[in-house]
Amino acid sequence: MDGKLVYRTNLPVRIWHWFNALSVFVMLMSGMMILNAHPRLYWGKYGANPDKAWLELPKFPGYDDPFPPLVTIPSSYDLAAARQWHFFFAWVLAIGIVLFLVYALLSRHLTRDLWLKREERSFGHLWHDIKEHARLRFPTGEAARGYNPLQKIAYLGVVLVLIPLVILTGLTMSPAMNAAFPFLLDLFGGRQSARSIHFLCAAGLALFIAVHLLMVLLAGPINELRSMLTGWYRLPEEKRP
Amino acid sequence: MTIVTRRNALVGGAGLMLAGCDRIVASPTVRKVLTLGEKATMSGQRLVTDRTALAPEFSATDLSPNFCVNGTTAPGDAAYQAHVARGFADWRLVVDGMVARPLSLSLAQLQAMPARTQITRHDCVEGWSAIGEWTGVPLMLLLKAAALSSNARYVVFHCADDYHGTPYYESIDLVEAFHPQTILAHHMNRQPLSVGHGAPLRLRVERQLGYKQAKYVMRVQAVASLAGIHGGGGGYWEDRKGYQWYAGI
DSSP, rough: OOOEEEEEEEHHHHHHHHHHHHHHHHHHHHHHHHHHHSSSEOOSSSSSSSSOSSOOOOOOTTSSSSGGGGGGGSSSHHHHHHHHHHHHHHHHHHHHHHHHHHHHHHHHIIIIISOOOGGGGSHHHHHHHHHHTTTTTTOOOOGGGOOOOHHHHHIIIIIIIHHHHHHHHHHHHHHHHHHTTTHHHHTTTTHHHHHHHHHHHHHHHHHHHHHHHHHHHHHHHHHHHHHHTSSHHHHHHHOOO | OOOOHHHHHHHHHHHHHHHHHHHHOHHHHHHHHHHHHHHHHHHHHHHHHHOOOOOOOOOOGGGGOOOOSSSSSSSOOOHOOOOOOOTTTOOOOOEEEEEEEEEEEEEEHHHOOEEEEEEEEETTTTTTTTEEEEEEEEEHHHHHHBBTTTTOOOOEEEEEETTTEEEEEEEEEEEHHHHHHOOEEEEETTTEOOOTTHHHTTEEOSSSSSGGGOSEEEEEEEESSTTTTTTSSSHHHHHHHHHOOOOOO
């Protein structure tokens, strides 16, 4: 017997999700090409070849650069084109997240669906949820109607921390923006620190995507895809004892 | 008979995906649409940045211990090498184009002009940064002395170096040309500019990336349009590799 169909995801959230997914993918892939140009990361105001790097990415086996053609935009070394892709989709990403956050606040999507409820914030509850995830046991029935606590933390981390941080650190790397908003440099501890944080946020987003896609696969890819395309989600059946 | 192994299928699939992606990337329509982002970035940045907003200046303790030479390290041109040999004694900077009073200035004359000293960060398009101290003549003073025409829109910098066989050049618009930190630097870290760093004169446009900071500047030309100058892209890297003319990001 099939579980109940529920309308779970509103149209604005679905539209934003796909625009955001597209822009994050293009940003990550063109970003990897940009990082190929100088795959060393530093802390502080300056940093170049003679200076001490905290991270130097190794070359991908068989290639001259850390990121091979399959994962970069464009596939062969072209910093100018990668920058053009990166800065076009930066607008899509930034306008998208602003519209999403405004919508999420006004529609109470943020407070009602994403924000952790008081009881979910206890250590015991979170620990229980971690154990359930580790055993790949996901909520069923009415409990599956909303997001679970770890899922909420992951989504909030992306929309409130990673994406805003990746945009702000990106702007901090722009010399023109440094003239307009010099406080950004103080906030992140210099341009090269901002570049390092930008990379760490991007790595965080890549990790999120990997886990997110894995969870979609484990939770039922057809059902999950349908809910993000049409809004309708079939509640997983409760197991009879 | 062809045996399609899983590995071959994977490699083949990846190859097809790559070919497909490359076709999208190379499409002129796509490139044209992406250029809109570049225009939006320039307009957006100009909108929120005051015309005279200064790039951050640093203190002497922030100086890069080793400011690397990048791009051309020593121009091969015989005339330039002769200038180096004579210590730039009969070298001249030409200021011409759309100006009422073209100038031809010796290095000594430039060094005698009012100078601005600034410790600023040099950001390469590749991602690295180096902090150095620059002293030079504000470009604004030269443009005023030459009586810039009101029809001029860009300032082009012609350089002594051929990079990969093509003359290096760069250009900026009048917003950057009249910016107080835009200087033609003759000193770096309190020393006369070395050949590696662009002796005897290099441009500093502090709100833009490294490739705009033309070295070995020989001629400053005021123009109404960049069309017809070399490849028409407004700069060596712009023509050669499609780098963005507006390098504020």
